[in-house]
Amino acid sequence: MPRRTPVPSNAELAILLILWREGPQTVRAVYDSLRRERDIGYTTVLKTMQLMAAKKLVTRDESERSHVYRAAVAEKSIKRRLVSDLLDRAFDGSAAQLVMQALSHKRASAEDLKKIRQLLKENSRGAR
Amino acid sequence: MPRRTPVPSNAELAILLILWREGPQTVRAVYDSLRRERDIGYTTVLKTMQLMAAKKLVTRDESERSHVYRAAVAEKSIKRRLVSDLLDRAFDGSAAQLVMQALSHKRASAEDLKKIRQLLKENSRGAR
DNA sequence: CGCAATATACGAAGGGCTTCGTACATTGCA
DNA sequence: TGCAATGTACGAAGCCCTTCGTATATTGCG
Structure with a gap:
């Protein structure tokens, strides 16, 4: 296997x-x-x-x-799994909940917020 | 202590x-x-x-x-610490990086994205 | 009333992670 | 050349988490 x-x-x-x-x-x-x-x-x-x-x-x-x-493992895939695990363990699988936590975090800097908005904009274009 | x-x-x-x-x-x-x-x-x-x-x-x-x-512990505070830990352990403290992972995740549904955009809108109003 | 059901308490096993000590081989420089 | 430095291998301890078995007390119902 x-x-x-x-x-x-x-x-x-x-x-x-x-x-x-x-x-x-x-x-x-x-x-x-x-x-x-x-x-x-x-x-x-x-x-x-x-x-x-x-x-x-x-x-x-x-x-x-x-x-x-x-x-021997891809950074993206491991990080995805780490996020996925936390999602499952604590946030009932809801990415929105997790993101809210992350955003409300002290260390979500203004810069971070800007990046995230940008990302969302792109994301909405490419969304199915 | x-x-x-x-x-x-x-x-x-x-x-x-x-x-x-x-x-x-x-x-x-x-x-x-x-x-x-x-x-x-x-x-x-x-x-x-x-x-x-x-x-x-x-x-x-x-x-x-x-x-x-x-x-005996608040849901918010524990979840915040879980996110914080992951931030420290894997994302070099960058909330933006983590959010990007979460967003690129399969389970970031269209609904989630909508919620997050809404959240960001509010967040930008209240930002310092 | 007495017994089955249900409760708490707790010891201990087993597994994973992290850490280090020790053994031993190889290397390179004084 | 020989020794200090540097390398790998690996056993084992210590800790935490999870799990369960067993002991024992209490309860309530037939």
């Missing part, structure tokens, strides 16, 4: 964000990035990335001594 | 949704609701609700033999 890749855990997501943003890289490089944000051990990052490889969240190139890891 | 109530786990959130929607009720009533959706044992629900009481996510009235549980 083709099992869909699982939704990444927290630690896994943090690593995926780095790989998505900066492209394929070694454990060391990811570790350095993470280290800038918080205290964490090198082998912790290594282990997590090994588990991610086992889950097919990443692939790794082992041709060099320092393996190079690459995201 | 006044510790903020924790973000509810999955099982806890499912129970809170019921309490929010239907008001204070017994374990039995919650169990019946949950049972309609999936297989789960009565004592599982009981235990979870007891833990929720310990965490102050709910309060319970013990004056009757069947304790009556009531949500």
